[in-house]
Amino acid sequence: DTGVSQDPRHKITKRGQNVTFRCDPISEHNRLYWYRQTLGQGPEFLTYFQNEAQLEKSRLLSDRFSAERPKGSFSTLEIQRTEQGDSAMYLCASSLFSTGELFFGEGSRLTVL
C-alpha cells in the first residue's frame, strides 16, 4: 500500500493559465476528497467523490474549478484561468467510510504569479 499520492507537488503558473492536479487514492478506498488549505487555515472542503460519482461540491468551488474521477480510480482537479487567489495547497484524501479515517496525500502547492 503506497498511500495517497499527488502530482505535481509544486506548480508555479502565471495568472490566466490552466492547471491540473492528479490524485491517486489508496486503491480500495471508494471515497475521494479534495480540500484546499491556505496559510494559517485548516483544510476547506472542495468536493467529494464516491466511486466515480461527484456527490458534493462546495460553494467555494467556482465555475473555473472542475474535478473528475473516471472509473472511480484516480482523480483530477483542474483550475481554469487561474487567479492569484487560487494560490494554496490542494489536498487529496481518500477513505472507506465518511466517518472513518481520512488518508491524506502530501498535497499539491499552487503558486499563481
Add this chain to the structure above:
Amino acid sequence: AQTVTQSQPEMSVQEAETVTLSCTYDTSESDYYLFWYKQPPSRQMILVIRQEAYKQQNATENRFSVNFQKAAKSFSLKISDSQLGDAAMYFCAYINDSGYALNFGKGTSLLVTP
C-alpha cells in the same frame, strides 16, 4: 452549519511535559464523530485520535488522549510526555453521522522545546 473552533493559534511545551490543545464545536446533531489530525511541517496530515459522540469513554492512543465533554461541545487533546516529533500543526475536525466530509478548525501550531 457546523463550526469547529480552535482558540489557540500557537502552543509551546517542553519535552517530557504535558500539553492540552482546545477545541470547541457547534452542532445540533446528536450522532457525530470528532477527530484530531496532525500535520508535521511539509508532510501529510495523519490521524491522531478519533472519538464517537455516542461513546462516553474518552478515546486514548498511547500518549494521546481526549477530554470529550458532549454537553459543553468541547473536545480537547492531551499530549503526555511530549516529544520533539510531536511538533506540528494540530487540527480538530467534525463530521455528523449523515455527513460526507470533515469540517476542520483553523489549527494549533505546537512547538516542542528541548
